Amino acid sequence: MKVKKRDGRLEDFNIEKIHDVLFWATKDIKGVNVSDIEINAQLQLHDGIESTKIHEVLINSAADLINENTPNYQHAAANLLNYYLRKQVFGVSDNMPSLLSVIKKNIEYGVYDKEILNLYTEEEIEQLDKVIRHNRDYLFVYAGLQQLVDKYLLKDRSTGKIYETPQYMYMLIAMILNSNETDNRIRSVKSFYNDISSFEISLPTPIMCGVRTPSRQYSSCTLIDVGDDLPSIFHSNTAVGYYTANRAGIGLNFGRIRGVGSKIRNGEVVHTGVIPFLKMFESTTKCCTQNGVRGGSSTTHFPFWHKEIEDILVLKNNRGTDDNRVRKMDYSIQFNKLFYKRFVEDLNITLFSPHEVPDLYSTFFSDTDEFTALYEKYERSRSIFKREISARKLFMHFCQERIETGRMYVMNVDSVNDHSSFIDPIYMSNLCQEITLPTTPISHIDSEEDGEIALCILSAINVGAIRKLQDLESISYNIVKSLDYIIDNQLYPVNASKKMKYRRSIGVGITNLAYYLQRMVSRMKIKKLST
Numbered sequence: 336m337k338v339k340k341r342d343g344r345l346e347d348f349n350i351e352k353i354h355d356v357l358f359w360a361t362k363d364i365k366g367v368n369v370s371d372i373e374i375n376a377q378l379q380l381h382d383g384i385e386s387t388k389i390h391e392v393l394i395n396s397a398a399d400l401i402n403e404n405t406p407n408y409q410h411a412a413a414n415l416l417n418y419y420l421r422k423q424v425f426g427v428s429d430n431m432p433s434l435l436s437v438i439k440k441n442i443e444y445g446v447y448d449k450e451i452l453n454l455y456t457e458e459e460i461e462q463l464d465k466v467i468r469h470n471r472d473y474l475f476v477y478a479g480l481q482q483l484v485d486k487y488l489l490k491d492r493s494t495g496k497i498y499e500t501p502q503y504m505y506m507l508i509a510m511i512l513n514s515n516e517t518d519n520r521i522r523s524v525k526s527f528y529n530d531i532s533s534f535e536i537s538l539p540t541p542i543m544c545g546v547r548t549p550s551r552q553y554s555s556c557t558l559i560d561v562g563d564d565l566p567s568i569f570h571s572n573t574a575v576g577y578y579t580a581n582r583a584g585i586g587l588n589f590g591r592i593r594g595v596g597s598k599i600r601n602g603e604v605v606h607t608g609v610i611p612f613l614k615m616f617e618s619t620t621k622c623c624t625q626n627g628v629r630g631g632s633s634t635t636h637f638p639f640w641h642k643e644i645e646d647i648l649v650l651k652n653n654r655g656t657d658d659n660r661v662r663k664m665d666y667s668i669q670f671n672k673l674f675y676k677r678f679v680e681d682l683n684i685t686l687f688s689p690h691e692v693p694d695l696y697s698t699f700f701s702d703t704d705e706f707t708a709l710y711e712k713y714e715r716s717r718s719i720f721k722r723e724i725s726a727r728k729l730f731m732h733f734c735q736e737r738i739e740t741g742r743m744y745v746m747n748v749d750s751v752n753d754h755s756s757f758i759d760p761i762y763m764s765n766l767c768q769e770i771t772l773p774t775t776p777i778s779h780i781d782s783e784e785d786g787e788i789a790l791c792i793l794s795a796i797n798v799g800a801i802r803k804l805q806d807l808e809s810i811s812y813n814i815v816k817s818l819d820y821i822i823d824n825q826l827y828p829v830n831a832s833k834k835m836k837y838r839r840s841i842g843v844g845i846t847n848l849a850y851y852l853q854r855m856v857s858r859m860k861i862k863k864l865s866t
Contacts, residue, residue, distance in 0.1 A: 339385045343425075348380075357393065360414035366407040372396050375824075379712045390419045398477055412477035420484060424497050432462035437503050446489050447507070448549050450805040454514040454566050455635045459521065466525045471532050475501070487543040505532040507547035512817035513825075527813045535810055537846055538793040541582040542821070550828040552581035554835070556765035556842075558789035562776030563690055568592070568612055570780045570831075572619050574788060579623040579631035583790075584766030587616060587635045590669065591696060591776065594642025594688035597720075609643055613650070613661045621663055634665040636763045638699055639674050639729065640710070642688040642722070648732055651740045667744035667768060668733055671699065673707050677726040684726045685710070691719045702762040703749045709799065744768045765791065770842050777831040788832040791840045792818045793835065799847025799854070814843055 336348040340589045353376075357369045376396035379391065397412035418428050425432055435457055438540040441447040455463075475483065483501060490497045509528035516523040530536040539555045546553060557578040563605075575585050593609025613635065637647050648668070650661045677684055689696050692713050700705040713719060725782035746764060751771055755761050759773035770791050777786030794814050801807065818841040827833050 336380070336382045337644050338389065339383060341386060344745045345383075353389070353393065353625055355388075356415070356418065357411075360397070360418065361411045363408050364407050366405055367397075367400075367411045372408075372411070375399060375611055387419075387423070388570060389552045390415065390422070394419060401477065403558045408796070409476040412479050413475050413582075414473060416477060416480050416484070416707055417475070419482075420497065420500055422515075424500055431469050431500070431502075433461070434467060434503065434506060435460045437499065438507070441489070441498050444498060445549070447547055448511075448551075451507070451510070451547070453582045462521055463490060463524060464488070464599055465529060466508050466521075467534065469500075469502050474534070486540070489544075502532060504543070504547070508538070508542065509547045512820050515820060520543075520847065524565065526809065527817060529580060530810055530813050533800060534797050535806070536814055537797050539793045542792075542794075544582060550581065551824070552583070552828060552837060553580070553792060553821045553825045554578075554583055554790040554832075555793040556586065556767075556770060556789075556791040557583040557832070558586040558763055558765055558772055558774050558791075560762055560774035560776045560786070560788075561592065562595055562778070562786075563591045564778075564806075566610055566778050567776045567786075570777055574777070574780050574829045574831065575633065576619045576623055576834075579620055579633075581828055585620060585631065586763055586765035588763040588774065589613065589635050590641060590762070591689050593690040597642075599689060608646075609637075609662060610646065610650070610659065613664060617661050617663050632665070632766055633764050634667055634744065634768065635763075636667045636669060638669045638689075638696070638748075639759040640684060640686055640695075640699075642686050642720075644668070644686060644729065645732070646734050648729075648743075651742065652736060659823055663835045665742040665744065665766075667746050667764065669699075669746045669748045671747065672703055673710060676728075678730055681725075683723040684729065685714045686722045686724065687713060688720060689861075697760070700748050700752055707757075715807050726825035769844075770840075772838065780829045780831055783833050784830050784832045788829060789838070789840065790832050790835040791842050791845070792821050793842045794818060795844040795846045797847050798845055801851070811843070815841065818843075 337541045338348045340346055350395075353373065356371070357372055361367045361369055361372075372393065376392045379392045380685055381823065394412055397408050400408040401412065405830045410774065421428050421431070438460065439619045442452065462846060472480075480501075484497070488499055488501070506528055507518060508531065509524045513520060513523040513527055515799075519834055525567055531538060539557050545551065557574075559571050559574055561568055566689050568851055571587075572838075575587070579585060589609055592609050592612065593606050595606060597606040599606055616633065620633045623631050623758065626835075637644060646659070647666065649655065650667060651664070652660070653662075674684060677686070688693065692709070695709050695713060698709055733743065747767065748761070751761050755771055757771075757773050761771045762774055764771055770792060772789035773787065774789045775787045777788060779785065794817075796807065796814065798807075801810070819839065822836060822839050822841075827835070
């Protein structure tokens with residue numbers, strides 16, 4: 336059997352080469368067997384196979400053997416993938432090229448930002464080259480490394496050519512985010528590099544994919560409040576396009592928009608309702624991919640008393656037609672104490688079009704008692720359109736859609752505002768419903784004065800990777816310092832979002848807490864036994 340090499344040469348198939356690679360990949364790993372990987376792979380080998388394909392077959396063969404009884408094949412598969420990755424990127428499995436040569440070559444390719452060589456001297460880059468620990472590539476298990484290859488390492492997504500390996504990625508991120516340090520910059524870069532390359536800090540997609548490239552928008556979350564007029568609707572839609580194309584997830588607030596059938600210009604035009612506009616925003620979100628890494632996504636917010644709430648609840652389900660469904664968006668329904676009180680007492684609620692009760696919308700988020708008084712006043716009014724439905728029926732409908740679609744969120748607006756960090760009212764959350772920031776509707780994307788698009792930059796501390804609790808201080812310092820750098824140095828594709836520079840909103844989460852607690856419990860048990 337012949338094998339086709341990377342340079343096009345044909346040579347005889349040599350089983351010993353496979354043996355050598357597999358024995359290397361499985362060395363010191365318990366519970367894995369070279370023969371099992373070979374047997375699983377042989378069925379897929381054929382005459383004239385490319386050497387790269389052989390390696391892919393070995394990786395897949397090892398990955399196929401991963402299960403709850405033989406979990407350590409994830410380490411063997413990761414080792415094989417690392418070997419393959421280095422061969423693909425640099426043509427070597429060891430003796431990695433210098434950091435400076437990688438930077439210069441990737442600047443020539445247009446992949447790295449040429450500003451890097453203005454930020455750092457060649458002498459500094461050579462110093463940092465000595466800091467890189469390429470053996471940390473082998474800390475990854477297979478699933479983690481494969482995700483890094485698929486999503487985060489810079490590549491030409493049309494040809495599949497990859498330009499870097501994990502440690503170069505981590506070092507470049509550390510260099511950029513610490514480039515404005517004046518007091519021992521090399522030490523700062525080293526500290527941050529160690530935190531992210533040893534997985535103590537987890538960075539979000541916009542930072543992992545964007546820092547070190549000419550694209551400089553790193554905010555994870557964009558919150559866009561849509562007003563009840565065409566300029567606000569259309570400019571908000573444009574902002575969605577810009578931020579989706581720049582890797583951000585989108586939170587939308589549609590709660591201000593009037594309901595279907597409402598009068599426009601004293602009845603000259605009848606309003607089409609929210610669904611046609613939601614379909615427009617859905618198309619904008621989905622027509623832009625986030626740098627080829629993932630598709631655009633958005634979550635839209637509505638108050639429980641909106642005139643179209645019953646139609647909104649079913650927009651994601653599989654019944655109906657494309658004309659009356661908007662399935663590629665997620666929805667957040669906003670409730671408060673008044674709703675839950677009527678739910679418990681099995682009473683009706685009343686639905687309104689927001690434009691007919693404008694003060695009701697603002698008090699919904701700012702003052703529960705005032706909202707209740709106004710709500711009951713409008714219920715008694717005979718001059719506005721309204722409709723009653725059962726609170727329990729609506730909530731059961733909501734629960735059913737939540738169960739069937741899996742993506743129907745709850746936002747309890749009085750609780751959110753009671754516990755908010757801001758004096759300004761909170762009208763909405765983000766794509767994943769994890770943050771709250773003040774927003775106001777925009778009238779033009781280029782206006783810095785009128786309206787506010789909220790942004791948030793995210794990161795997380797992996798407490799499961801921390802050896803000592805005291806390490807949290809330096810890790811937290813590194814996170815906040817790096818995210819603060821991003822606020823001042825990222826690009827703002829929409830001027831209406833530049834108030835971020837005053838809000839300076841960052842979000843730092845905790846991951847792997849259960850593992851950390853279990854590890855602490857185990858240590859306490861061992862200590863107790865030893866004493």
